[in-house]
Amino acid sequence: MIRSPYLLYLGHSNDEVGIKTSRGLAVFRPDDCVGEFRHDDCALTLGLSRMTLEQAVAAGAKTLVLGIANAGGKLGDDLVADAIAAIAAGLDVASGLHNRLRDDPALVAVAEEHGRALHDVRDPRPDIPIGNGKRRAGRRLLTVGTDCSVGKMYASLCLERGMRARGLTADFRATGQTGILIAGSGVPLDAVIADFISGAIEQISPAREDDGWDLIEGQGSLFHPSFAGVSTGLLHGAQPDALVLCHDPVRDHMRGLPHYPLPGLKETLEANLAVARLTNPDVRAVGVALNTSKLAPEAAKRLCAETEDALGLPCTDPYAMGVDSIIDRITACFAPSPRVATLSR
Amino acid sequence: MIRSPYLLYLGHSNDEVGIKTSRGLAVFRPDDCVGEFRHDDCALTLGLSRMTLEQAVAAGAKTLVLGIANAGGKLGDDLVADAIAAIAAGLDVASGLHNRLRDDPALVAVAEEHGRALHDVRDPRPDIPIGNGKRRAGRRLLTVGTDCSVGKMYASLCLERGMRARGLTADFRATGQTGILIAGSGVPLDAVIADFISGAIEQISPAREDDGWDLIEGQGSLFHPSFAGVSTGLLHGAQPDALVLCHDPVRDHMRGLPHYPLPGLKETLEANLAVARLTNPDVRAVGVALNTSKLAPEAAKRLCAETEDALGLPCTDPYAMGVDSIIDRITACFAPSPRVATLSR
Incomplete structure (x- = not known):
């Protein structure tokens, strides 16, 4: 399970469609979102308090959610650097991007060093069965x-x-x-x-x-x-x-x-x-x-x-x-x- | 590309449905199949000459095709032992089973040692695009x-x-x-x-x-x-x-x-x-x-x-x-x- 509350990542985003995951969380789980993290060149806001990583940790945040999408779902260098800083500050990191956090050796090493969790929500669980079509209750x-x-x-x-x-x-x-x-x-x-x-x-x-x-x-x-x-x-x-x-x-x-x-x-x-x-x-x-x-x-x-x-x-x-x-x-x-x-x- | 001609594997099979891949090759690519490999307890035949691995190599076979299916598509110990013997005898190995040849360390090591190829035909190529639905000629x-x-x-x-x-x-x-x-x-x-x-x-x-x-x-x-x-x-x-x-x-x-x-x-x-x-x-x-x-x-x-x-x-x-x-x-x-x-x- 991904630990809440969350710090929502906007990064350098300037495309409203690209931040739809962060916005979805802000809209539907407002009580679990302590703030938003954005760089100076980000013109968008979710209406939450803008926080540094350290301020978010002090406010109780447990996980930085990389709720953005960029071309190809890639983990850019900016994103990786911010995620590493978040781990060092004491946060877990969760991502819905196509590219997996666990496939970035630097991120994995830092997470291990600090005992923090990386969550790739685009990883299906390994035990999915073949559908059986049997009528079920409910x-x-x-x-x-x-x-x-x-x-x-x-x-x-x-x-x-x-x-x-x-x-x-x-x-x-x-x-x-x-x-x-x-x-x-x-x-x-x-x-x-x-x-x-x-x-x-x-x-x-x-x-x-x-x-x-x-x-x-x-x-x-x-x-x-x-x-x-x-x-x-x-x-x-x-x-x-x-x-x-x-x-x-x-x-x-x-x-x-x-x-x-x-x-x-x-x-x-x-x-x-x-x-x-x-x-x-x-x-x-x-x-x-x-x-x-x-x-x-x-x-x-x-x-x-x-x-x-x-x-x-x-x-x-x-x-x-x-x-x-x-x-x-x-x-x-x-x-x-x-x-x-x-x-x- | 998988090199032909093939030696078709039946192994210990006694279930006609389980050998459908080997049979399909025998039926539709007869000119590429030099023989069949089966153990004494296999009651099935494709109507091809029964051959040892060495006889098949002498007859020109390039690849042993594991054209059988067993419960769960697994690579059993028998199958792995036969595949290793085939590699040692000079054959490449091709498989359509769910479990991959490349995930068996012993097989991979022997194939490398002998310079032979392992083919997992259930591996999709990595560059499949999203469909675009554009009308195309033909x-x-x-x-x-x-x-x-x-x-x-x-x-x-x-x-x-x-x-x-x-x-x-x-x-x-x-x-x-x-x-x-x-x-x-x-x-x-x-x-x-x-x-x-x-x-x-x-x-x-x-x-x-x-x-x-x-x-x-x-x-x-x-x-x-x-x-x-x-x-x-x-x-x-x-x-x-x-x-x-x-x-x-x-x-x-x-x-x-x-x-x-x-x-x-x-x-x-x-x-x-x-x-x-x-x-x-x-x-x-x-x-x-x-x-x-x-x-x-x-x-x-x-x-x-x-x-x-x-x-x-x-x-x-x-x-x-x-x-x-x-x-x-x-x-x-x-x-x-x-x-x-x-x-x-």
Whole structure:
């Protein structure tokens, strides 16, 4: 386990997209974040106190989280130097970058010398099974999308917060590096070997008998030609009872692929329901989550209303407008799960 | 490259399924196989001359192929001892097992001492790109299936042989360890990291301008809850012009999953066409391949005729009855590919 509280790293970043992991932690685990570390040339802030490494340690920080992404997910010299300084100051270091901390001999040596831990959250655990598709107890909701990076993690986390606020039992299940750092556990699905995609999801969302919900973070899209395999295995492993469709209304083509237009919402929903039915024939859609951060408030509200009418599902921006309408639909659709002795397909 | 000719290893095997890689080589690369190596307690044969290691070297063998599978894909002590003896006798060693030759220190030491090569065909190359979904020149046929292990590799290889016999240009593209050993190259798709599934297929079947066909070996099934992610990425990466649907008519449930019945042929075909259309909207089905090895000849012929009527596609057992009817359909459907300057979606 990664020890909190955290000092969030921004370094020399000047790209808002590049700090999304640090920002995710600041938004969804504010109580665990004591401050942010940035150099003078960093124009971004998470709204936390700017701290030196020593100030952070004095404030109780246990781990420096390298919550940034740069080209290729590399550990640059700057990053390594800062991580070494953090270890010397008394902090563990956690990273979601593609390049592993443990593959940098200098970092490993300094961590050993100071008795500090290095956490690579993109390392899948070694005991992931092949998926078995067996029906398991408990309720699961999966966020799916028209594209990558359209708000599936935010929607899942907002649902966790909203459901808990109503006294429901609900647990976010992370499948990406930011989510794993927020939740403290999960599977970095993009780093799992192909044959184990669905098994990895069965592993992180096992049978549960407490009437609680697993809220599983979706990845990719069935309509993204680079990553649809991941999304397919995720759907089958999740065995979802409920789907929430996530979409970015200002996106005009698939992420990274200008030659692929975005699919329609209805088409996306139908395709996801069809694939999901293989492992849960009773799956149903319970809502649509739009990322309206680039729209004016009135336009955002209008779009949500229009989408509700078009799809017959509650539609909201989970982060800006809350998730009440989707939770209403969930509680209306799903009575507390029956205690069935045998759940067989 | 793995040097031929090969000595095919059977060892102590007594399970026909366990020697399928050695058998595949004997069937599809007979001219490259000088003999078989088996211990006295092995009741199986490939119909090749039984040879000692020394006899095989004298007959020109360059590589011992460990074309067997045992529980867990492990390198047992027997196997390692035989491989060391083979190296000492002057042979390279190739393996498709999950456990890697290069991870056995004794094997590595002996191979270095004798200057012999160890080939682990389940090692993906390190430079696999993320798939880009860009339309590329050339014709591609993909074998898809109702389940795993229903004859996709055999169908693909029989089509290669049959198309070449008619003077067509056609190249088998391997995606599994047996296929890779037969073809001499390919990608072990089950060992690729999830994010790179479709990119791996784009890499092994690049654009071609010679009017030839890539015949891509399918894997898994869209209806197999353990592996459908792999099949989905394969479909998208293959960008197939043509699909051949493979099926085992005596299979009564999905491989390894007694709680999942097999999907229908029509349902399977429609699902595969729908997924394939994302990267090639013009994809079409050109035939059905049945593995009729467990049926009487008359029953097999009747089943093929019935399947033809039901699906409106040529249906055959590629290995037992040939692939003429499917090639006829391919040549009827596809004129030599036009030399288009730009192929953009």
